[in-house]
Amino acid sequence: MSKFFALIPAAGSGARMGNELPKQYLSLNNRPMIYHAIYTLCQSQAIAGVFVVLAPSDNEWFKYDWSEFSEKLVMLSCGGLTRADSVLNGLTTAKQKDLVETDDWILVHDAARPCLTSIQLNKLINELATDDVGGLLAVPVADTLKRSNIDNRVTHTESRENLWQAQTPQMFRFDLLTQALRSATSINVTDDASAVEALGFQPKLVTGDAYNFKVTYPQDLALAELILQKRNNS
Template sequence: MKYYAIIVAGGSGNRMQTETPKQFLLLRNLPVLMHTIKAFAQSDTQPKILLVLNIDQQRYWRRLCEEFNFRIPHEIINGGTERFYSVKNAIDSINEESFVAIHDAVRPLVSKALIDNCFKRAEAIGNVIAAVQSSDSVRMLRGDESTALKRDEIYLVQTPQTFSLNILKKAYLQEFTSHFTDDASVVEALKENINIIEGERNNIKITYPIDLELAELLLKK
């Protein structure tokens, strides 16, 4: 069986209060995106890595690779106007039976163990997404009325999200809708059941400045 990892790097960095897209910010003297790619390259599964980048960012990325002597093999795929189209572009480039892990470029602390487990379990049961159970109380707000939800039934979704290529190709033939917030929601629209496996608390998404500081602390450990 063949394995692929689609690394989606389309963030603008607006919420980081910086002009530099967050995937290119330095984390322990290396761009965030390089940490992410290294995690997949060092996994036992050894997937082929497809990096989805906005066309306007590709020259800058190649310059970073030269500057940091980054030589891990990866193929660059043109990004789309929405995450949906970015992932679709990468999926359309794969033409062999395989399992595909789709991962946020700005989750650089994903472990090799989680990557390998996602591929293993997806191969066994068709698909899996990493998620962690909420440790906070959760409420749903509709209009002016809020309602308590059962905390033990709430999971916070992460990546990797791993599927057979066959189901992904079918799912991404659908028309885009704003309800598609991640790959699981796209596949679920085909009436497919989505399987959850335990993610990792350290597998944080770099979105705000405090997230980068936290990632620095976690890497020091």
């Protein structure tokens, strides 16, 4: 019977945050930001294990106590230059260590999405567990979209019909995801679904919610803190 595993690529530097500390370790509610994603994934009874893929030179990880997650959490020091490289390296290493099987489901989640809830996670798993391809959390685009020129002048307004904003986790079988990422080395893929799409598959969109946003800029961190504090107090 197939199992469900989560994988968090966390080998990046998060340069857009304007901080020397890698983004995943920035303080959020008195914890490193990556803690919150790990907590939600490890708390899920459906998830058999959580792989965190770090840069080989990452020493920051060892400054924190991760023992509360010891039953599920596995750290892999095999991160690559890009997100796709880190995911593929993590999958390859996990298979070499006999931690996963080829038909297991892999849920790839961003370390910088700390506001994922168990409700969203369970919805994704339940809707995709019997799907032939897999899919991802996403939200329909609500805002008007403008196309600009190099001078930041509007050239035209884009139709938002049938447009979605991709989120994570993105959930695919180990074998399909590995094949997709290996095949995508010559193209620019910004998420796992893009690599699967490049093979000709159509991932399913599972409606998430806007709170599951990616922390990219300093103001995003402040918003994430407010959301988590409100949840903790409710």
